[in-house]
Amino acid sequence: MSRRTKRDDDDHPVLTPKEDEAQRGTDPPGSFGHVDLPDGELDPDWQPGQAGDEAESLIKEIGGEHRPRREDVYPYLLIRAFSPGDRGARPTWPPRPCWESPDIALIDAGWTGPYDPSQLVASPTSGRSYRVFVRIWNLGLLPAMGVHVRAWAVNPGFFGGDPSNPAYQPVLIGGAMVHLEDRTRPGAMAVVELDHTWDIPPDLTGHECLMATVSCPLDEWNGVLDANNDRHVGQRNLTILAGAQSAKEMLFTLGAAVTRSGTLELVHGGAAVVPLLRGVLGTTKSEFGSAARLRAPDMKSLRLGVDIGTGRHLLTMFAVEGGWLVADSARVWTLAIEHGLVRDRGRHRTGGDGDGHPFAEPNGSRRLIEELGPDYYGEIGVVVDGDSGSALLEGLLHLWDLQSLDAVDLARAIAGDKPGAHLLRFAHTDPELEEVGGYSLTVIG
Template identity: 50%
Template sequence: MDDDRQPRPPEHPELTPEELAEQAGTVEDPVGAPPRKPDFPDPDPGWKPDPGRAREWEELARSISKEHRPRREDVYPYLLIRAMSPGDRGQRPLWPPTVCWESPDILLLDAAYPGPFDPYRLEATAQAGRSYRVFVRVWNLGLLPAVGVHVRVWVVEPGFIGAGNASDPYYEQHFVGGRMVDKLDDRTRPGSVAVVELDAPWTVGEGAFGHWCMIASATCPADDYQGPLLVNENRHIGQRNLDILAPDADLQPLLMGLGGLVPDGATLEVTHGGTAVLPLLQGFLPPDDVAGIEAPDVKEVRAGVDLGGTAHLLTAFREDGRTTIVRSRALLQRLGGRSGELAAMLARPGGARQLIEKLGPDRVGEAGLQTDAPLEKALPEAFTRLLDLRRLEAESVARGLGGPGGAWHLLRFTLTSERREFVGGYSVALH
């Protein structure tokens, strides 16, 4: 075969070095080539090792490697009787600033009704001489079922009960009854909450004023509690210390009763709960009675100082034989300065007394009332002056506080000791 008939390879043009580099590209660090070393600066000739640096890293390693304990509610039962609504998940203490004496889990039905628990039959306030069936709503927020839950209820004379006066004979705890519950499911199941009825009805005796304070407890072998019945210290305890007044109810006996329970040197502060009255009433009134209820914003409350969600109305105390009752708004006006800073101080425990002391004894009368009369007589008079009222019927007080016509108002009375420690609280809802 002739060589000219064999196929010939294609002819490629010869490339210049510049063209070859353009087509082949350039690689600064081809595969397998050693990496370029960074340009480190020369070491400091005066450098010395830091012995504390090693300890710092050792502590960090220990903190990362140590065993972390899980939360109790993820391992055991976690019983709860709510101290307030909404949002209570068992953290204690709550006060300050969250109230702890408005438990929506202690409920009453008229003893004449024999049927099952019915929220449409709830009784807002216990009346003297009548009998009631007592129910307690108990929660298990743990991931383990609560077996053998023991629910108990006591009643205490109306007023302020706390760590500072629990041994006072006036605040003696009268046992009402109890009930054992076989099991509450874990928190992932509907059976983790139960409404438990006591084994006996409660017949209300004659109280000094208002209603009786009610205290409930819930325990089980795997989540036991045998300590004092102090709601602000333990989630096993719930307290219902409030009155829900009809429009024609007279507020004067209640104010006199509360004023008479303030020891010398202690401080009574009165605040307005604003819109917090709505969840409170939802817990204690039949659903039909709650529909359409209105509540004022704290900015609409007359004579109060807005603390953000609540309004501070007045401060009262008796010391050295003299009763002093100071209106909060007048106090801040007399002090001058930045109202925001003064209001923040007013919101702190003991802040009201500090502001009054800052004003001085010679000027206290400009912001309120000073008298030799006992606090139980001076407190009703201070309310009439505060709201410019002639009478203290609940409806008149509600109008004096302001807000929409017919709105519900929540008044909270908080007692702190001479050492500025929390004692207890009492709430009144009215319209």
């Protein structure tokens, strides 16, 4: 038995050197003689086993299972890019346009009452003033305090978030500060009015792009107006025209915004027009009638374009030797099949390894046109010598056999005499400038 010296502040035994060696393991009971401690060097023939890898994988698996989602810890602010179904995943384009936000709304400044969906203005006009409202969301489980909401106006065109482009310089409209509750409470969503009206100068068109941002100390906006890559940013590049309203000015503006190294593609949005109009106009009667009664066209009955799964691809425009080529998508696709550039007429079969239609990817139609070569430009479209704005107008008049560019004439060219609302999405891609953007025109016939 070990001898012990009792001390007031220590109950541990005092061991003899022999007892200490036995308990430390240098001379354990039952051993014969001296036991050397390991020197720490590995056996030269040693090979690692799988236990370390398995432990690391297990740690990662357990950590992943228990790691909380961002919206479960902090506020998760959002301005929707589209409706319905947007929960903040970015980017959306392609295939979902990022410039059709239903959360930026306008009401004529002559209306002094509270926010009223029946007073919404879908197509503002120059020389007038509008109250600006932004619908914001908090999808997190923590309230958002000190939420800063702002909005800007940008020249109409294909603004893709690059502030260095002199053609697209944002002009601040105004801002507001609010609080949002967590997502379990009704106050997680709010329609916020800005502190200043949007006063459109008479020399502007009224078709300007509107941008809005939302930010708070625990969920900050990064400072870049890029709706495609940041859920804190909403973008509304949208004009709605009906009946005898002319689209000529709008189309010329969009055509003029096409760069020499860029490509303009026009796609019919199909059934997406209904949630878009209901999101922008509400379900009450508006300047275009009741959005609840507006119907999308039967895609099978459309007279133009190529079905690409997410809509119908209508035309492509880009600069070529001698001017601007405006090409009809259906003619391009027919010739591509005839020349074996695509495998077959299957809806989603292509010459590549993927299953998506080649026209569904930005610049996909241009790549096929360039494979066909200049000798076929006359068969697939028209080459217009002049500026790009005039080229788009002349190309549409020629390819679609139009007498005018009124909303009803455009709708009739697309779907005949069948009434409906048509969502025309103009997407511009410029690989040299690394810019991608779009603008949507809805015509109601």
